[in-house]
Amino acid sequence: AQKVTQAQTEISVVEKEDVTLDCVYETRDTTYYLFWYKQPPSGELVFLIRRNSFDEQNEISGRYSWNFQKSTSSFNFTITASQVVDSAVYFCALAMNYGGSQGNLIFGKGTKLSVKP
């Protein structure tokens, strides 16, 4: 079965601190995709990154970086120098592409990040 675990339910940091959000996934498939989405208080899920299972390169986008490690089935997300606007719930998600499962996302329960000024 496929599953995504985000063990951190809530994290609170002070502005300018670095913070890492953990994501561990389970799948027996060799081809899959991993995603991170941000859900601010307004409720709309905002896409942050997509990574396929064949690309283990880490990625950096501004203050955001992602560490994908197949050996530990983890896809962790780090925010450097956090800001109050980063306060949101962050979801990690997994998708496969086979048969009828054409990309429906399997989400973790999310990590609520609070950044205090």
Added chain:
Amino acid sequence: DTGVSQDPRHKITKRGQNVTFRCDPISEHNRLYWYRQTLGQGPEFLTYFQNEAQLEKSRLLSDRFSAERPKGSFSTLEIQRTEQGDSAMYLCASSLGGGGAINIQYFGAGTRLSVL
């Protein structure tokens, strides 16, 4: 730039009533997904369409739920005989399909349903 649009944003209904939600995807997107999100949880997949064909339904989608995408553009999700357990945020997402890759799903703001 028009994103995914959902209507209404909020719906309050009494138990036993029928409700219908609408989703307008990004215009060139041929895939459309419905998810349900309860408080403190991640979204859970309900169903998806490729063009007008409904290709997959989750076990979560009981027979009181029906979804349509009649012309391959907008979609509706109807819940008949609502129950208090149906109270949730209903999210719609769209993406480009095909090509062998899993494309990015873009989400609407959701419809929050409260069943009294």
